[in-house]
Amino acid sequence: MALGKLKKWLTGKRQLPGKPVSLAPPPALLERYRQYKRLLAANSAILTMVTDLQVKMNEGFLFDMHYVRSACQRLGQEVEAMVAALAAMSGGRYPGLEEARRRVEAKIVQELAGAPMRPGPLVLPLAEVREGQFFGAKAEKLGDLVRLGLPVPKGFAVSAYAQKLFFEQSGLEDFIREQIRRSHIRDLESLKEAGQDIRERVMAQELPPELSLALAQHLEPLGPRVAVRSSALQEDSLFSFAGQFETFLNVPREKVEESYKEVLASQFTPRVLYYCHTSGFAYQELAMGVAVMEMVEASSAGVLYTADPRQGGEAAIINAVCGLGSLAVGGVVEPDIYRVENEQIVARKVGEKTRMHLAAPEGGVLDLETPPERKGACLEESQVLTLHQLGATLEEHFGLPQDIEWAMDSQGRIYLLQARPLRISRQLKTEYLPPKLKDAEVLLEEGIIASRGAAAGPVYLLGEQGVQDVPQGAVLVTRQALPEYALAVGRVAAMVCETGSPTTHLATVLREAGVPAVFGAKDASHRLQPGALVTVDAYYGNVYAGKRQELLKPPPGDQVLRQSRAWKVLERVLKHITPLHLLDPRAESFRPENCTTYHDLTRFGHEKAMAELFQISARGPEEDGSRRLSSNLPLELFVIDLGGGLAPEAKNLAVVTPKHLRSRPFAAYWRGVEAAGWRGPRPVDLAGFMSVVMNAATDTNIRERLHEKNFAIIAADYLNLSNRLGFHFATIESFLGAPEESYASLTFYGGGAELERRRRRVRFLCKVLKRLEFQVELKRIPCPPASAAMMRQLWRRSWNSWEG
Amino acid sequence: MGRILAVDDELDMLALLKMIIEGYSDHQVTATNNPLEAAEFLGKDQFDLILTDLKMPGMDGMELLAAARKMDEDALVIVITAYGSLESAEEAMAQGAFDFITKPFRKEQILLAIDKAMRWREMVRQNKEMKKRLEGEKS
Numbered sequence: 001m002a003l004g005k006l007k008k009w010l011t012g013k014r015q016l017p018g019k020p021v022s023l024a025p026p027p028a029l030l031e032r033y034r035q036y037k038r039l040l041a042a043n044s045a046i047l048t049m050v051t052d053l054q055v056k057m058n059e060g061f062l063f064d065m066h067y068v069r070s071a072c073q074r075l076g077q078e079v080e081a082m083v084a085a086l087a088a089m090s091g092g093r094y095p096g097l098e099e100a101r102r103r104v105e106a107k108i109v110q111e112l113a114g115a116p117m118r119p120g121p122l123v124l125p126l127a128e129v130r131e132g133q134f135f136g137a138k139a140e141k142l143g144d145l146v147r148l149g150l151p152v153p154k155g156f157a158v159s160a161y162a163q164k165l166f167f168e169q170s171g172l173e174d175f176i177r178e179q180i181r182r183s184h185i186r187d188l189e190s191l192k193e194a195g196q197d198i199r200e201r202v203m204a205q206e207l208p209p210e211l212s213l214a215l216a217q218h219l220e221p222l223g224p225r226v227a228v229r230s231s232a233l234q235e236d237s238l239f240s241f242a243g244q245f246e247t248f249l250n251v252p253r254e255k256v257e258e259s260y261k262e263v264l265a266s267q268f269t270p271r272v273l274y275y276c277h278t279s280g281f282a283y284q285e286l287a288m289g290v291a292v293m294e295m296v297e298a299s300s301a302g303v304l305y306t307a308d309p310r311q312g313g314e315a316a317i318i319n320a321v322c323g324l325g326s327l328a329v330g331g332v333v334e335p336d337i338y339r340v341e342n343e344q345i346v347a348r349k350v351g352e353k354t355r356m357h358l359a360a361p362e363g364g365v366l367d368l369e370t371p372p373e374r375k376g377a378c379l380e381e382s383q384v385l386t387l388h389q390l391g392a393t394l395e396e397h398f399g400l401p402q403d404i405e406w407a408m409d410s411q412g413r414i415y416l417l418q419a420r421p422l423r424i425s426r427q428l429k430t431e432y433l434p435p436k437l438k439d440a441e442v443l444l445e446e447g448i449i450a451s452r453g454a455a456a457g458p459v460y461l462l463g464e465q466g467v468q469d470v471p472q473g474a475v476l477v478t479r480q481a482l483p484e485y486a487l488a489v490g491r492v493a494a495m496v497c498e499t500g501s502p503t504t505h506l507a508t509v510l511r512e513a514g515v516p517a518v519f520g521a522k523d524a525s526h527r528l529q530p531g532a533l534v535t536v537d538a539y540y541g542n543v544y545a546g547k548r549q550e551l552l553k554p555p556p557g558d559q560v561l562r563q564s565r566a567w568k569v570l571e572r573v574l575k576h577i578t579p580l581h582l583l584d585p586r587a588e589s590f591r592p593e594n595c596t597t598y599h600d601l602t603r604f605g606h607e608k609a610m611a612e613l614f615q616i617s618a619r620g621p622e623e624d625g626s627r628r629l630s631s632n633l634p635l636e637l638f639v640i641d642l643g644g645g646l647a648p649e650a651k652n653l654a655v656v657t658p659k660h661l662r663s664r665p666f667a668a669y670w671r672g673v674e675a676a677g678w679r680g681p682r683p684v685d686l687a688g689f690m691s692v693v694m695n696a697a698t699d700t701n702i703r704e705r706l707h708e709k710n711f712a713i714i715a716a717d718y719l720n721l722s723n724r725l726g727f728h729f730a731t732i733e734s735f736l737g738a739p740e741e742s743y744a745s746l747t748f749y750g751g752g753a754e755l756e757r758r759r760r761r762v763r764f765l766c767k768v769l770k771r772l773e774f775q776v777e778l779k780r781i782p783c784p785p786a787s788a789a790m791m792r793q794l795w796r797r798s799w800n801s802w803e804g
Numbered sequence: 805m806g807r808i809l810a811v812d813d814e815l816d817m818l819a820l821l822k823m824i825i826e827g828y829s830d831h832q833v834t835a836t837n838n839p840l841e842a843a844e845f846l847g848k849d850q851f852d853l854i855l856t857d858l859k860m861p862g863m864d865g866m867e868l869l870a871a872a873r874k875m876d877e878d879a880l881v882i883v884i885t886a887y888g889s890l891e892s893a894e895e896a897m898a899q900g901a902f903d904f905i906t907k908p909f910r911k912e913q914i915l916l917a918i919d920k921a922m923r924w925r926e927m928v929r930q931n932k933e934m935k936k937r938l939e940g941e942k943s
Contacts, residue, residue: 056908059910060910060911060912061908061909061910061911062817062820062821062824062907062908062909062910062911062914063817063907063908064812064814064815064816064817064820064907064908065814065816066814066886067907067908185861185862186840186862186863187840188838188840188841188844191838191840270838270841271836271837271838271841274813274837274838274840274841274862275813275815275837277861277862278813278861423823423827560820560823560824560827561820561824561911563823564816564819564820564823565816566816566817566820
């Protein structure tokens with residue numbers, strides 16, 4: 001029967017009356033290919049989006065939470081589509097992948113939502129306040145200072161959780177939500193009124209008894225007067241301008257509860273209520289800690305910058321006023337200003353200081369005219385230098401210049417009241433470097449920036465040796481940008497690849513690790529001499545001879561941008577997106593359950609999709625939809641077109657010719673075969689003939705193969721050809737799309753001859769292919785595989801051989 | 805040194821704008837997340853430049869642009885648009901916005917756009933002054 005069908009094909013008369021044979025490709029095959037294309041589209045979208053996120057984070061962009069959220073959402077959708085496509089292609093072979101995807105997604109959602117506010121201590125002594133307990137940045141920093149042994153007034157902090165408890169128990173939360181709901185977003189007055197109502201209601205409520213008790217207990221060891229300071233959770237980045245949160249100085253013990261409530265109430269400004277209208281009311285954003293500290297009877301007070309905020313650099317600026325520090329900033333009075341450089345006061349200016357603030361006997365602050373005897377300099381030289389020393393200690397500990405509030409009592413003892421990172425302004429483009437350095441030997445230019453930065457080191461060309469041998473600090477030079485080179489990322493100073501794009505797996509990993517890399521550097525492996533010291537400039541895509549010190553200075557960091565909440569959230573989210581753990585597809589660990597990032601999922605999905613697609617020929621296609629390819633060569637070949645592989649005029653032809661071929665990989669293959677020509681199986685010598693006959697007689701697989709037809713499953717950009725040339729079987733698969741997703745692979749299954757002859761042939765092919773930069777893997781397996789794992793990579797030419 | 809009013813309902817963006825502009829230039833920024841409040845500020849104060857997001861609840865950037873232009877026909881407005889909403893940026897330009905910038909943007913982009921606007925403002929001012937002087941001489 002099969003013979004009859006074959007005859008029909010050979011005659012090309014398949015449109016017999018009564019029983020038309022379909023020329024459409026088998027639906028199952030077509031569906032699989034469609035899923036593959038969908039997966040590729042998702043793969044490339046994911047890598048592009050990940051690249052974009054890394055660039056936005058590291059290259060000085062301003063973005064907000066809306067951007068981070070929507071980018072994560074789009075990315076998540078593509079990953080979901082990719083996993084679904086692989087499931088459809090493989091008939092659900094990797095159930096673990098969807099589970100892994102859900103785990104990663106859940107982590108990202110959690111990072112975006114922020115840490116939920118969990119019940120915790122309501123009040124803690126400053127020494128015990130640490131990050132992550134919801135006491136707010138100011139109180140947490142004070143806790144650090146106390147633990148460092150620095151002079152901080154005795155005190156304690158109230159957690160933001162205490163506010164939550166207060167608002168929940170007193171019904172304030174419901175009241176606030178109702179006020180927000182009732183106010184009109186287009187009516188500023190109604191927002192103001194709502195804010196006023198909320199503030200009044202906050203002041204009117206009693207604190208929860210346990211909070212009241214804790215406050216009383218912690219106030220007990222403190223002096224009779226305290227300062228009550230807000231310590232917002234989002235202090236610097238978010239609501240700092242949405243309302244100046246209150247600070248109350250010189251508060252008598254019995255009024256602390258009231259001041260505490262006033263600090264909380266100060267949050268509900270019209271701006272905040274406007275924000276809540278659209279974003280809702282959430283304690284993570286609208287709750288604050290409060291620091292309560294013993295009042296320093298200040299004779300003078302002020303602010304200390306451990307660097308010059310206009311220029312940065314080695315200078316401390318101290319300003320000082322008489323009495324309390326509340327007039328030190330804000331421009332009401334002209335403070336004293338001291339500039340300290342190299343442990344010496346280099347400039348001193350005694351300010352006018354027309355007015356001063358003092359602690360009032362009944363509580364609160366007195367605003368007075370400064371008496372003439374106090375109008376001189378507030379600080380002695382030694383006190384200025386002591387302050388400078390304290391500042392230097394803080395800066396060294398936190399690794400950043402600091403902005404510190406201080407006060408000094410009548411005995412000259414200095415106290416630190418608050419510290420936060422100093423914002424340093426810089427002039428734009430102070431350290432401009434031209435795209436190409438003058439007086440430098442350019443070894444390579446116009447490469448693509450795969451990972452920004454610059455680094456120098458000796459060139460190491462990747463050849464026969466594996467990436468595990470790359471020495472520490474080398475500039476690794478490779479022909480291709482293969483994902484497994486990521487194994488060397490921890491050791492190399494920089495990377496240069498002749499091919500590749502910024503959206504490859506490798507580039508993503510390099511950016512993640514901050515390793516500078518230039519891709520698409522043509523001829524790099526010839527132009528860069530092994531061992532030569534070079535500088536890779538991955539700002540402009542050049543490689544220079546020698547060490548170019550001017551490039552190696554890190555550019556002025558955008559500390560300001562990095563303090564924004566959106567930046568911090570993106571940094572956390574990217575930890576679940578960009579790292580790649582599944583580097584080597586041959587490794588035992590290359591499994592769905594080991595995918596812990598979107599990058600892992602993408603890599604796994606793509607790798608397995610290629611393997612799944614390869615299987616379409618191994619399963620033996622149906623004869624449906626196949627047409628005979630008629631040519632001058634003695635090849636019996638049938639073509640199944642999944643779309644775009646044949647010219648439109650061949651649509652209804654049961655027999656097609658090479659001129660109908662539109663599949664780019666197949667057309668390329670055919671050009672090669674035609675050029676080399678093939679006259680059919682070569683006559684074999686007697687020994688060879690006997691070996692074939694003997695093997696064919698004993699090996700049923702070989703005999704089966706001899707009876708198989710040759711199929712080419714093609715599409716515009718795809719070729720999957722199972723080909724038998726005489727006794728030699730090979731499968732050629734190729735996808736020709738974007739550079740990152742293109743590949744060609746050859747699987748040679750040995751032939752019909754006896755083992756030693758087959759081995760020799762394999763060794764020969766192996767050498768030829770290696771020279772052509774194919775990745776070659778030899779496998780010895782008992783019988784030709786139907787489902788053996790395939791090894792292919794992005795933009796990799798690979799070759800597999802099974803010695804039967 | 806100029807005075808800038810920045811309006812964006814996204815608080816992170818607003819905080820960043822203020823920090824970046826004040827950190828890298830001599831301009832002073834008044835920032836609000838509420839466009840209604842921004843309109844109120846415009847009535848009370850003089851600003852050299854307005855930076856506003858386009859899509860905001862309550863009152864969108866286009867309305868604010870119209871309000872600003874109504875109060876002062878020379879009002880300079882740079883609109884900030886989300887990625888992929890070029891049409892609204894074009895519409896804003898047609899309604900008299902001086903420039904637009906698409907989120908996310910690099911800090912250099914916004915600083916250069918501000919610089920350009922400020923120089924334009926100075927030129928317009930000088931131009932007016934000269935015209936006035938010319939007319940004075942004529943009569």
